[in-house]
Amino acid sequence: MTAFLELLRRRSSFLLTGHENPDGDCVGAEVALYHLLRALGKTVHIVNPDPMAKAFDFLAEHTPFASARTSETLPEFEVAVLLDCCQLSRVGALGKRLLASGATIAVVDHHVGSDAGDGSVCYVDPTAAATGALVRRLYRELDVPLGAAAAEGVFLSLVSDTGWFRYSNADEEVFAMAGELVGAGVDASRVYDAIHRRNHPDSPAVLAETLKRYQMLHGGKLARVSIDKPLLERCLRADFDTDAVLEPLRSIEGVEVVALLKERFDGGVKCSLRARGDVDVQAIVARFGGGGHKKAAGATLAMTLNEAEAAITDAVGAALAGGA
Ligand code: 5GP
Ligand code: MN
Numbered sequence: 423m424t425a426f427l428e429l430l431r432r433r434s435s436f437l438l439t440g441h442e443n444p445d446g447d448c449v450g451a452e453v454a455l456y457h458l459l460r461a462l463g464k465t466v467h468i469v470n471p472d473p474m475a476k477a478f479d480f481l482a483e484h485t486p487f488a489s490a491r492t493s494e495t496l497p498e499f500e501v502a503v504l505l506d507c508c509q510l511s512r513v514g515a516l517g518k519r520l521l522a523s524g525a526t527i528a529v530v531d532h533h534v535g536s537d538a539g540d541g542s543v544c545y546v547d548p549t550a551a552a553t554g555a556l557v558r559r560l561y562r563e564l565d566v567p568l569g570a571a572a573a574e575g576v577f578l579s580l581v582s583d584t585g586w587f588r589y590s591n592a593d594e595e596v597f598a599m600a601g602e603l604v605g606a607g608v609d610a611s612r613v614y615d616a617i618h619r620r621n622h623p624d625s626p627a628v629l630a631e632t633l634k635r636y637q638m639l640h641g642g643k644l645a646r647v648s649i650d651k652p653l654l655e656r657c658l659r660a661d662f663d664t665d666a667v668l669e670p671l672r673s674i675e676g677v678e679v680v681a682l683l684k685e686r687f688d689g690g691v692k693c694s695l696r697a698r699g700d701v702d703v704q705a706i707v708a709r710f711g712g713g714g715h716k717k718a719a720g721a722t723l724a725m726t727l728n729e730a731e732a733a734i735t736d737a738v739g740a741a742l743a744g745g746a
Pocket of ligand 2: 532551553
């Protein structure tokens with residue numbers, strides 16, 4: 423943290439970014455760091471590889487967001503900060519532009535092994551529940567008061583990565599921070615409604631269609647569901663967040679791992695694993711070049727959907743057999 427704080431103090435212009443299809447932790451942490459840097463008198467821009475999901479568009483009321491897909495040129499910056507990821511390869515085409523810029527690459531992240539990513543200055547703590555929690559700590563360290571917009575960002579980070587405080591990473595720091603954020607004016611139910619209660623009329627039908635396809639494997643310990651391109655097109659048309667299928671599968675008694683496999687339009691398969699119990703899904707996806715946390719991890723596999731189903735099923739089977 424010391425080296426990262428030093429970087430914030432010394433440099434004057436920053437570009438904040440994160441992984442492709444930025445999730446709530448990523449954009450929430452960006453919002454919080456944006457307002458911290460502004461409070462320090464710095465020039466700061468948020469440019470993500472993809473446009474913001476509709477679920478998070480309420481953030482734009484107080485914080486400007488740009489997407490590299492629609493920005494031909496990047497603003498001037500001395501430091502690029504990657505939030506909630508540590509590799510330029512996860513920042514899509516923007517990653518190459520950041521590398522070519524010659525700017526300092528810094529990382530703020532809570533994933534396993536993020537010290538070994540592309541950052542030359544890294545503030546990484548894999549015990550933190552969310553990247554937004556790390557940014558909250560920076561405010562304290564710099565003695566900058568947390569304003570309403572930043573508080574909402576940190577809150578979004580916390581609820582996104584703890585599943586609204588249900589997962590095992592919802593620790594004392596998370597609950598203490600959440601209480602403090604609500605005290606600072608965050609309206610939790612407004613945030614919930616903004617994210618989860620503005621769905622497309624077709625979303626229940628798409629959810630039903632997706633859930634119909636799940637399979638129970640390895641004696642009921644693995645629940646696996648695949649989304650092929652035609653179904654993915656329907657999901658996109660209904661602006662459907664496919665993560666919604668994970669929880670119903672994880673709720674089945676005896677399930678230890680949930681796997682969601684999505685065919686990608688540009689080739690390959692995106693795989694998301696979630697664990698209940700002691701299986702380390704980060705270790706499973708690491709074999710395929712992915713990463714994440716012990717209980718939530720992902721990877722992109724250069725395979726067909728059928729091949730990916732077999733490879734993931736085998737790898738999960740081996741982990742279950744190894745008593746991992
Ligand atoms: P999700 O399954 O929701 O995409 O991701 C679960 C967790 O694993 C998140 O913390 C996410 O950042 C991480 N993750 C997902 N895909 C990848 C990947 O391809 N590489 C790495 N290093 N981490 C990933
Ligand atoms: Mn995160």
